[in-house]
Amino acid sequence: MKPEEFKKLWTSNEEKLKPISINRLNGLGLCDASIQFLNTVGLPESAAPFLSFVTNSDDLHKGIHKLTKIYEFLEPEFDKYIVIGSCSDGDPIVVNTELNHRIEYLDHEDYFSSKPFNSNFSSLTDCLVAYRKFIERVQKENGEDAFMNSNFSDEQFEPLKLELLLADSKIIKQNGFWLEQIEMELEMRKDFRNE
Numbered sequence: 001m002k003p004e005e006f007k008k009l010w011t012s013n014e015e016k017l018k019p020i021s022i023n024r025l026n027g028l029g030l031c032d033a034s035i036q037f038l039n040t041v042g043l044p045e046s047a048a049p050f051l052s053f054v055t056n057s058d059d060l061h062k063g064i065h066k067l068t069k070i071y072e073f074l075e076p077e078f079d080k081y082i083v084i085g086s087c088s089d090g091d092p093i094v095v096n097t098e099l100n101h102r103i104e105y106l107d108h109e110d111y112f113s114s115k116p117f118n119s120n121f122s123s124l125t126d127c128l129v130a131y132r133k134f135i136e137r138v139q140k141e142n143g144e145d146a147f148m149n150s151n152f153s154d155e156q157f158e159p160l161k162l163e164l165l166l167a168d169s170k171i172i173k174q175n176g177f178w179l180e181q182i183e184m185e186l187e188m189r190k191d192f193r194n195e
Helices: 005-009 032-040 076-082 122-144 156-166 175-190
Strands: 051-053 083-085 092-096 102-107 113-118
Touching: 005 032, 005 122, 076 083, 083 102, 113 122, 113 175, 122 156, 122 175, 156 175
Parallel strands: none
Antiparallel strands: 051 083, 083 092, 092 102, 102 113
């Protein structure tokens, strides 16, 4: 999805995006495409599934920074990671400036070991939109609390799996964040139904 399409689609129901000023992006080692996206479009402050993203802030935990600025004890080899958000368990979501600006998440309980998240910002936005559509579909058809109660059918779930695969097939197949997330959704549904 092109950045302008994402911006139009995401903000169509009054949800906001948080662009980052150029002066905060300069000097981080981000490529031009990443800088352009973050400056002109930005990311939502939060998005399903329980993700949070940086804002245009100087705050160490709300703004965009190198991982080594936030965790000063890390070795210089971690300078390649630019923190753009976090998962619900606190794992940082980062841009790896040495691996084609791929988006990854770092397991903070395993000395920040890297796992794939998305190939780039375009595939990230596609996945965020797919997840939001899934939740909206489930809530519309099954009730406001349906998603939180893992109350969804296979028929409602299959389009999400397909859209995530279409958004970033290479990363999805590498047992990254999105594959783990959909497996967790199915497991939670099984637990909720006491199967």
